[in-house]
Amino acid sequence: MPNDPRILVISFSNIEGDARVLREISVVAKHGHVTSLGYGPKPDYVSEHIQVPDSAKSLPQTPLGVMQLALHLHNQAELAAPGNRYALRALADRTFDAIVANDARALPLAFTIARRNQAPVWSDLHEWAPGERTHIASWRILVKPLMEHICRKYLPHTAAATTVGTEIAKLYESQYGVRPRLLMNAAPYADLQPTSVAPDGIIRLVHSGGAVFGRNIEAMIEATIQAGSLFTLDLYLVPAGDGGAYLAKLREVAGGNPRIRFHDPVKPFELPATLNAYDVGVFWIPPTHTNARLTLPNKLFDFVQARLAVAIGPTVEMVNVVNDYGLGVVSEDFSVPSIVAALQSLTPQAITSYKQAAATAADPLSFESQSKVIDEILDAFLQNPPTAGSKGTIHGD
Structure with a gap:
């Protein structure tokens, strides 16, 4: 409907094959007109999809971006990734009533769009962002400090945050003063019965x-x-x-x-x-x-x-x-x-x-049980909306 709330879901992943984001969108779509932004073709449940080209990476991997990372110019590097630059052009001056940022790397873009009309931002953190690929030396040296900067700068100003497990939630709280709500990677309930063990003992x-x-x-x-x-x-x-x-x-x-x-x-x-x-x-x-x-x-x-x-x-x-x-x-x-x-x-x-x-x-560990958290967040956003940065001014480095 024309007057439905406009909700932007950002995920720098191939959303069509991203089980967590797809499940998330299936619930978000009950609350309004959903525009998704990410890689790959239009996923199910959305009204509109902005497809970021596969060549437009979600990290600042250009020569300029790498220089900014090396010099710890993180404010400049936040939106330097080709994927962010493409998204900013595609979204132009558009506004939304709520924005969902999947993973920390989506937060600078989410807040840039949110500031246009003070829309609330929900950050869904799929893992411990500063430790995403620390087994890779170049990531650990160049990208980890950017992720730490983004979490430190933006997480305290999100209107809601969720993550996958209790221990990771504790980490976000101890490092950034934000305790995300628990939203486990639960699968939708399947109406199945256990099969019998093979009679031959295999x-x-x-x-x-x-x-x-x-x-x-x-x-x-x-x-x-x-x-x-x-x-x-x-x-x-x-x-x-x-x-x-x-x-x-x-x-x-x-x-x-x-x-x-x-x-x-x-x-x-x-x-x-x-x-x-x-x-x-x-x-x-x-x-x-x-x-x-x-x-x-x-x-x-x-x-x-x-x-x-x-x-x-x-x-x-x-x-x-x-x-x-x-x-x-x-x-x-x-x-x-x-x-x-x-x-x-x-x-x-x-x-x-x-x-x-x-x-x-199967029932308590189903997505249907977990999805109540999504409904609660969006009901709060859309019925009595908080605003982007409502917890204070966002500062840079």
Whole structure:
């Protein structure tokens, strides 16, 4: 309708394949006319999409931008990324009634647009922004200080903030004085029943997600092979931006073993039904940086909606969920022998029990339960709107 609130959702990702942002937009769209801005084609639920060209990167990777980062000229670097420059031209003098900024890198653009009519900004922080890629030296040296600057400058002036886990929320509070509300990466409720363990005793392991170096997928493969003939592992992997190099390495590690099977990736909303055919969802990610140490990923909630047992490493946020709901086993550490020991501790009876626990947890751990936070934020914005920067003047360096 012409008088519906105008809501801008910014995400410097391919929104069509970004499960968290897609779920977010599905709820935001109930509150007004949604314009999305990001990479890739127009996603579902939006009224309008501004597609940022793939070549227009979301970080200041131009010679001028790199110089600004190196000299710590962060005020100048905030909007220097080609993606930001394109977005500013595309949005011209447009105004919105509310703005959603996905991840810290979207905040400078969000506040630039918001100031035109003092619109409130909600920051949805998908991870610990200063630690996003600190395992990469150039990112750690050049980009991390920019992310710290953006969080320090803008987060205290957001009208609302959310993030994926309690431990990351505590970090934002301790470092920037803002305690985001919890909005976990929960999948939509799937009306499924646990499948039975195979009568021949074969335990069907499954893992889905990105074929990204550092996620320890090679250890999952090696552990499955070493665990013995009763274990199979099916992998639904999305190739990373490395031209498929890591995925090719994983195939080498598997060595053609018939108990390790590679599949094409599945769309996020199709995952639970696909995974439902298996027994145990598996994920062991070493704590190589803050976000890995504190991750509470989509896949854990996909496993729950698929009514699977779960086998994971001692990752604090995941351990809390697995233990709270009795969903599965936790290995002692992230080494192959430890993973093998965890797998071999599984019995058909235990798996059946864990699957039933997942069925019980499916409702409280569903996106529908989590999405109430989105409704509350937008109701507050649109019924009694706060204003951009209402907590004080935004200062620079």
